[in-house]
Amino acid sequence: MIFIVTLFCGILFGAGMALSGMTDTAKVVGFLDLTGAWDPTLMFVMGGGLMVTLPFFQFGLPRMSKPILGESFRIPLAQIIDRRLVLGAAIFGTGWGIYGYCPGPAIASLAYGQIGSFIFVILMILGMCTTDLIVKTVNSHQAKLALGREEPT
């Protein structure tokens, strides 16, 4: 049952991606091109999304002790605004500005059967895995430093 509901949520997401214009790089770049021929379309996408999620997360969610079907709420626990967050967001934004796809539209566009989408998704995943490996290596190094087992470089 939970997988049927999850699938349905995915379908809503994909349909939203396609309808909103997020999968159209011309529309995305048009929105990001503030000084050029500005296309405000994407503003309405985020606005529409927040119209639903903001009331839900602020008023609906606090009234619940657990999700209807799932075991528990998986909410991110991190609070600190650190360099990784800012650097990661900066790198992500740059990548988004270079081509016009962020992860959501990239995944959704696989439906179009265009080779470009497949290449994008594969390279995106490669970027994720490479970074994960680097981060884990750095974390491990930092942990060893803290424990006094390694000389600082």
Place this chain on the structure above:
Amino acid sequence: MDLLQFAPALIGGILIGLSAACLMYFVGHIAGISGITFSAVIAPKANFWSIVFILGVIMGAALLHRVLNIPLPSDQGSLTSLSLGAFLVGMGTRLGSGCTSGHGICGLARLSPRSLVATLTFMGCAIITVFIRLHILA
């Protein structure tokens, strides 16, 4: 300006928001596509729901184009920009723990200061990148 032209974008956004709200309400997960994609790749058995969600996303997009007869967007940009863009998006979303759906739609709804900083940062960098691409390099 004819506001009606923005109706598909608004409705699309509402659908995305509904998806995120439903995923949290029923299943308990944040609808952050970058995290969902990564978890599906790194641990598919433990995160089977991620695979199901992604399948749904692809199905939903296919359905919508079929039902509403929306023309497919034409392939944009060179292979170089696609490759570089893709790798940086992957890198940045992993390092920054999220993307437009995770930070922008869910994180802001949670009034998360981390998500606010992330969203402002990636928006800003995207805008600057496009400016450099279209108005300085072109």
